[in-house]
Amino acid sequence: QKEVEQDPGPLSVPEGAIVSLNCTYSNSAFQYFMWYRQYSRKGPELLMYTYSSGNKEDGRFTAQVDKSSKYISLFIRDSQPSDSATYLCAIRQTGGSEKLVFGKGMKLTVNP
Amino acid sequence: NAGVMQNPRHLVRRRGQEARLRCSPMKGHSHVYWYRQLPEEGLKFMVYLQKENIIDESGMPKERFSAEFPKEGPSILRIQQVVRGDSAAYFCASSPTGRSLHEQFFGPGTRLTVL
Numbered sequence: 001q002k003e004v005e006q007d008p009g010p011l012s013v014p015e016g017a018i019v020s021l022n023c024t025y026s027n028s029a030f031q032y033f034m035w036y037r038q039y040s041r042k043g044p045e046l047l048m049y050t051y052s053s054g055n056k057e058d059g060r061f062t063a064q065v066d067k068s069s070k071y072i073s074l075f076i077r078d079s080q081p082s083d084s085a086t087y088l089c090a091i092r093q094t095g096g097s098e099k100l101v102f103g104k105g106m107k108l109t110v111n112p
Numbered sequence: 113n114a115g116v117m118q119n120p121r122h123l124v125r126r127r128g129q130e131a132r133l134r135c136s137p138m139k140g141h142s143h144v145y146w147y148r149q150l151p152e153e154g155l156k157f158m159v160y161l162q163k164e165n166i167i168d169e170s171g172m173p174k175e176r177f178s179a180e181f182p183k184e185g186p187s188i189l190r191i192q193q194v195v196r197g198d199s200a201a202y203f204c205a206s207s208p209t210g211r212s213l214h215e216q217f218f219g220p221g222t223r224l225t226v227l
Binding site for chain 1: 116118143145147152153154155156157160167168170171203207215216217218219220221223
C-alpha cells in the first residue's frame with residue numbers, strides 16, 4: 001500500500017465550480033499536511049498546511065483533515081481559469097525525517 | 113528576497129556523462145532537500161542536507177548519485193554515468209532555520225534529459 005494515494009485525474013470543471021481534491025494516507029505517524037500547486041514546467045508552491053484535524057480556510061481555499069479516516073481534502077470555491085494547475089498533497093510525519101511524502105498530483109483544468 | 117535558485121534550468125547529457133545540478137537556498141535557509149519528479153509521477157524525496165551534513169539520504173539511489181551542501185556555496189546534486197532513466201525534473205527545496213520547519217519552498221527545477 002502506498003503511503004499517500006491521490007487520484008491523478010485529470011479533472012476539468014467550468015469556471016465558478018467548487019472543486020474537491022482528496023488524498024488518503026496509510027501511516028498514523030503522519031501529522032503535518034500540505035497542499036502544493038504546480039503550474040506547468042514550474043516548481044511547486046505551498047498553498048496551505050495544517051497539522052490538526054478540522055478545517056483551515058484561506059480565501060477561496062479550504063483544507064480539511066480527518067485523521068480518524070486518514071483522509072485530507074482541498075476545496076476551491078469559485079474556481080478560476082488561473083487555478084488550472086496540478087495540485088499535490090504532501091504529508092510529513094512527526095519525529096522523523098524532514099522529508100515530504102507526496103501524492104501523484106491531480107491535474108485540474110478550469111474552463112472559462 | 114530571492115527565492116530558491118536552481119541552475120541550470122535545462123540540462124542535456126549523453127549516456128555515461130556526469131550531471132551536476134546546483135541549488136542556492138533562500139537567504140537564511142540552511143536546510144536543503146532534493147526531490148525527483150519522473151514523467152507522470154509525483155515528487156519523490158531523495159536527500160535532506162544541512163550545511164556540511166547529510167541528514168537523510170534514504171531516497172537516494174545507492175549508486176551514481178551523491179549530494180553535498182558545503183559551508184560556502186550552493187548545494188550540488190551529482191549524477192555520475194547518467195542513464196536514460198535519470199531523465200526527470202529535479203527540484204530543490206529549502207526551509208528556514210529556527211522557525212517552523214514544516215514549510216519547504218521549492219525552486220523552479222532542473223530538467224535533465226539523457227540522450
